[in-house]
Amino acid sequence: MPPARRPQRHAGFVVGAILVAMFAAVSVLAPVLAPEDPHAVAGGGGTTLDPPSARHPLGTDALGRDVLSRVLWGGRVSLAVGVGVEALVVVLGCAIGLIAGYFGGPIDAALMRVTDVVMAFPSLVLAIGLIAVFERPGLDKVVIVLVALGWTTVARVVRGEVLSLKTRDFVQAARALGGGHRTIMLRHLLPNALAPLLVAATIGVGGNMVAEAGLSFLGLGAQSPTISWGAMLADGQTFLANAPWVAVFPGAALLLAVLGVNLLGDGLRDLLDPRLRT
Amino acid sequence: MGLLRPIASRLAALVPVVLGITILVFALNAIALGDPARAAMGQRADPETLERVRREYALDRPLPVQYVAWLARLARGDLGESFREQRPVGDVLVERLPATAQLAIAATLISIVLGVAIGALAAVRAGSALDHVLMALAVLGISTPVFWLGMMLALVFAVTLGWLPVSGYGDGALRHLILPAFTLGALHTGTVARMTRSSLLEVVRQDFMATARAKGLSEWAVLGKHALRNALVPVITVIGIGLADLLVGAPLTETVFAWPGVGRLLVAAVGQRDLPVVMGAVLLFALVYVLGNLLVDLAYLAIDPRMRDAARA
Numbered sequence: 001m002p003p004a005r006r007p008q009r010h011a012g013f014v015v016g017a018i019l020v021a022m023f024a025a026v027s028v029l030a031p032v033l034a035p036e037d038p039h040a041v042a043g044g045g046g047t048t049l050d051p052p053s054a055r056h057p058l059g060t061d062a063l064g065r066d067v068l069s070r071v072l073w074g075g076r077v078s079l080a081v082g083v084g085v086e087a088l089v090v091v092l093g094c095a096i097g098l099i100a101g102y103f104g105g106p107i108d109a110a111l112m113r114v115t116d117v118v119m120a121f122p123s124l125v126l127a128i129g130l131i132a133v134f135e136r137p138g139l140d141k142v143v144i145v146l147v148a149l150g151w152t153t154v155a156r157v158v159r160g161e162v163l164s165l166k167t168r169d170f171v172q173a174a175r176a177l178g179g180g181h182r183t184i185m186l187r188h189l190l191p192n193a194l195a196p197l198l199v200a201a202t203i204g205v206g207g208n209m210v211a212e213a214g215l216s217f218l219g220l221g222a223q224s225p226t227i228s229w230g231a232m233l234a235d236g237q238t239f240l241a242n243a244p245w246v247a248v249f250p251g252a253a254l255l256l257a258v259l260g261v262n263l264l265g266d267g268l269r270d271l272l273d274p275r276l277r278t
Numbered sequence: 279m280g281l282l283r284p285i286a287s288r289l290a291a292l293v294p295v296v297l298g299i300t301i302l303v304f305a306l307n308a309i310a311l312g313d314p315a316r317a318a319m320g321q322r323a324d325p326e327t328l329e330r331v332r333r334e335y336a337l338d339r340p341l342p343v344q345y346v347a348w349l350a351r352l353a354r355g356d357l358g359e360s361f362r363e364q365r366p367v368g369d370v371l372v373e374r375l376p377a378t379a380q381l382a383i384a385a386t387l388i389s390i391v392l393g394v395a396i397g398a399l400a401a402v403r404a405g406s407a408l409d410h411v412l413m414a415l416a417v418l419g420i421s422t423p424v425f426w427l428g429m430m431l432a433l434v435f436a437v438t439l440g441w442l443p444v445s446g447y448g449d450g451a452l453r454h455l456i457l458p459a460f461t462l463g464a465l466h467t468g469t470v471a472r473m474t475r476s477s478l479l480e481v482v483r484q485d486f487m488a489t490a491r492a493k494g495l496s497e498w499a500v501l502g503k504h505a506l507r508n509a510l511v512p513v514i515t516v517i518g519i520g521l522a523d524l525l526v527g528a529p530l531t532e533t534v535f536a537w538p539g540v541g542r543l544l545v546a547a548v549g550q551r552d553l554p555v556v557m558g559a560v561l562l563f564a565l566v567y568v569l570g571n572l573l574v575d576l577a578y579l580a581i582d583p584r585m586r587d588a589a590r591a
Contacts, residue, residue, distance in 0.1 A: 117298030251426030
């Protein structure tokens, strides 16, 4: 592929890495960076729906809470859900993908039919439907639902890698040397599937963040007092006409964070997995 | 010629998936916390009615029996009764379907026209500043959360400029459709633009393009007649992928713009734990998705004869 066709390749990766690093740093340091208590009603002597000012750089919301502080704290929830869900998804997806790819046969067929069915649903629609199973919504239910539905992509990626690897000489050699199923799967197959796994997981983090924000926006995710960008946007919509800052800033934060993760994922794919280049 | 077999094999492959979909939708009810029959009847439930509902839905029998009973009702088009509205779920869905269809079709048209135009423009000027700006916009379109984009468009074009209504259906007036359609179409516009650009560039490098040029055809004729047609296959793939974006974006877009479609119905039903409506709406979304993908597959067969051989192999 001539380099001219994708001149922004590394630029995108670098921008993504910077955005993600900033997002992570700001989220971790939110308690230090936030000028006010994000839950303090009319905090710091502000009043409700104040426009951005020196005292409240991003204004205040309908309860007089400092929007900047809430945006910073909201990033923690977004990051925690995005990464936390993906970590569980990777563990579950790897286990299923390894078993399906390695043992093949009816186990593989059954597992792949299940992924077929889960993937036959538009993802967020099924997530919304699954929330109805619980008696009341909450961030914990969002995590359960996203993990329950998210493992399919990872499982497919790992299974595909295992299928192409398991007949290779080094695996045969490991088996000849007396390696058990577990050893072969965890020591020989999984490490060789790491590159595509990393790409899928990175893109998955972005998807989880959008899904959490979407569900919370719909009122089916994080409930007050949990601070979530999606829930903040739902509040913001009510006051869009007279206090747009309540909606503008959490959404902009979400956009930058997701953009960063997506650029990083695209960049990783280009770097690690030349076959997937578009 | 020879189209029948690949079509038949695709239809056959759908059967287990559709069965799986019904099992998963049925599971929503089976794993729902609390007593479905009591939830259905609410406080008003008298013991006889409760007993009748239990018997009707085979709720006192093992799950597989319940599933078969439910499937039999489904086959007759009976989706059960909404807890909230006390009328058939099918009626509720049919009422909401036109608004969603209208929105989805408008969004698809926007994303295809705009996406192909942007992608082609970027491909013609590949490597230029314009190319970079357009592709950056495409990435931005893909990464912008639908519901926030909707709110920002409403803020600019409705609240600030006053050109368009902030929300509502307005009895289907075009003015009301514009903002929701652009919102729902934006995500996919970016994907279509990227795919159009890269597949055009791919095609342009192939031999028959050089032949077309050697025959003395103009650059636009070469691109329009030869390249675009060959670039169509991946574009159709992307339209298929876009269907997922549309269906996922519908609940969010409809909520932002108070659009009376199936998506908003689903969200409200989940909030009220109106499980029959939830199940009906989820089932509808899944079937539309599966059928849409089938159509995409069939479009492949029509456009690219090589796919027919692939299907046979």
